Amino acid sequence: MSSKHFIHDPTHLVTTALLSVPHTNPSVQCDIANKIIYRKPHAPQVSIVSGGGSGHEPSFVSFVGPGLLSGAVAGTIFASPSAEQVRRCILHRVPRDKGVLVVVMNYTGDVLNFGMAVEKARAQGVEVDMVVVGDDAGVGRAKGGKVGRRGIAGTVFVLKVAGALAARGASLKDVTRVAQLVADNTVSIGSSLSHVHVPGRRDPEEDELKEGEVEIGMGIHNEAGSERKKTDLPGLVKTMLSHSLDTADQDRSFSKITEKDEVVLLVNNLGGVSPLELGGITNEVVEQLANEFKIKPVRILAGTFMTSLNGLGFSISLLKVADTGIAEASVLELLDAPAEASGWSAAISSSTWTKQGDVKQQEEQATSEEVQPSNLRVDPNLARSALTSALNRVIEVEPDVTKYDTIVGDGDCGIGLKRGAESIFKMLETAKSSDDLLIFLNNIIQVVEVSMDGTSGAIYAIFLNALAHGLRQNAPSSAQPVTPQIWAKALESSLQALGKYTPAQPGDRTLIDALYPFIKTLSKTGNIDDASKAAQKGAQETKGMKASLGRTVYVGGEGFQEVPDPGAHGLAELLLGLSDGLKK
Structure with missing residues (x-):
């Protein structure tokens, strides 16, 4: 790999790259504080929002423009943007009147942070749907487990089709359904001759690939592939197509594509392959599809769509064309539709350039929203007393939670819970007392989102936002005290909403067990x-339970047999404190 760069500061690199996007496409703007690229004001339509870590350009920020994305949110290199960045994009940077579709790749950080923002927007009354794309055949069922397949370059099919359909005025329901249809019929796999070097990081210590060796199934964040082998290009392409198309391979047979199907092919440059060599690779793929599988793609896209910095590799994506059920809006028509985005093949029109500067910069909007009042009433003194009891208990047990997490995790769970509890106490000192349950709950949510980070913080924030939505959905028509039945319905719906963003179930050794x-x-x-x-x-009961999810999966040793899951223990103590507070 090459560790040589023109820009070595990763923060400066991401910032300047984002600032460059409006220079190449006058129809978009840059909110640099939140790392958001978004379209200038335009006719109402369903807004398509996507994003992820930087380093995958032109995905996703250079896909913003008419006919494609309405907004894209960028994280640091190979790291998910925060939920707050995504929330600001949904609520302040794209039109919401027709609804918003969020498309995200299947990585834990992306799913949790984008999911938290989706629930936050829903709690504010915005109609938002979310599609998670997992198209990587390099990760089989056995290895993927509950997490499932990673999202890689096939995601661009979903973005393009959804963007084109939204531009035609389709409803959020139809755009979401067709986006999911495309995602379900896409399969991809990547390979590379080398890992990449991330600017600002030390040279990696792991062994580099040897001369003539290729890593098959490599991810787009430098993740190891499923195998390393010495092979030539024909042998490599044969293996990649076999993993994608061999229906006898029960571990990887995700999409049953046959010679009778219409197929779209995407050969994607991971960043470090010359256009000349990518042409040779594309030809090899097309010939093998025809000779070995009798498949002649009806559309062929080859180029740079989703990179891994300067990754010396490529990926192959195959889309089985399915009926959208919408007249004059077939998958092929939507893929062929023009898109004025600098990262897509269609050029920006001359009329767009002539309008450069006509639209004034939008004024910065407030980042905090007033919560809509509800008809759910609660005794504010009792609520504060119960919450105080719960928070004090969390603070008291922090040493135990930290000890348990030091054994089975990275030691930050107890500290994170304590930090959240102390921050809520500070909020209670200044917040205006209210008997409106949703106003009271929203004050807590705002603190949790800011003060608690990591996976547990995202899970708490998603659950609480979903709880707020569930309570509002079950609120009576006139002001009344909240009942156990309303709590029960709202909590059940919150648990169901949380299941959209994490596959954790009882028995996986997570806070879900509590x-x-x-x-x-x-x-x-x-x-x-x-x-x-x-x-x-x-x-x-999580003592001795083998973890299926979370960082504990990767921690060796026998310590987990003696201690409970720290997240589950901390949550249980919080709930016990809440119960004690309600008795007083």
Whole structure:
């Protein structure tokens, strides 16, 4: 790999790259503070929002423009943008009147942070859908497990089709359905001759690929592939196509494509392959598809669509064309439709250039929203008392949670919970007292989103935003005290919403082992004391439980057999404190 760069400061690199996008496409603007590229004001339509870590250009920021994305949010190199960045994009940078579709690749950080922003927007009354793309055949079912396939270059098919359909005035329901249809019928795989060097980082210590060796199934964030082997280009392409098309391979047969199907081919440059060599690679792929699989693609796209910095490799994506069910809006027509985005093949029109500067810079909008009042009433003194009891208990057990997480994780769980609790206490000192439950809950949500980071922070924030949405959905028509039945319905819907963003289930050794029995018991009995004890029992039963998700999966040793999952334990203690506070 090459560690030589013209710009070595990764922060400066990402910032200047984002600032360059409006220079090449006058129809877009840059919110540099939040790393958002978005379209200038235009006719109302369903807004398409995507994004991810920087380093995949032209995905996603250079796909913003008429006929493609309405907005894209960038993180640092290979790291998901924060939920706050995404929320600001959805609520302040793209039109919301016709609804918003968020398309994200299947990586834990992206799914959680984009998902948190989606739930936040829904809690504000915005109609938002989300499609998660997992098209990588390099990750088989056995290895992918509950996490599933990674999202790679086939995602651009979903973005292009959704963007073109939205531009034609389709409803959010239809745009979401067709986007999911394309995602379900796409399969991809990548390979590379080398890992990449990220500016600002030390040279990696892992062994570099040897001369003539290729890594098959390599991800777009420098992740290792499924195998390394010495082979030539024909042998490599044969293996990649076999992984994508061999229906006998039960571990990787995700899309049943045959010679009878219409197929779209994308040969994508991971960043470091010359256009000349990519042409030779494309020809090899097309010939093998015809000779070995009797497949003649009806559309062929070759070029740089989704990179891994300067990755010395390429990926192959195959899309099985399916019926959209919409007249004059077939998948092929939508792929062929013009798009004025600097990262897409269509050129920016002369009329767009002549309008440069006509639209004045939009004024910065406020980043905080006033919460709409609700008809759910709560005794503010009792609510503060119960919350104080819960937070004090979390702070008291921080040493235990930290100790457990030091054994099975990275040691930050207890500190994160304590930081969140202390921040909520500070909020309670200044927040205006209110008997409106949703105003009270929103004050807590705002603190959690800012003060708690990491995976647990994202999970708490998603759940609480979904809870706010569930409470609003079940609110009575006139002002009334919140009932156990309303709580139960809202909590059940929150648990269901959380399931969209994490595959965790009871038995996976996560905080779900405490959350699930709490909600189910509360729904059944209406008794928070019984429910909190069920949560405590669930947390204790994680002792000795082998983890299926989270960082514990990668931690060796036998320590996990002696301690509960720290996240589950911390949540159970919080709920026990809440129950005790309600008794006083």
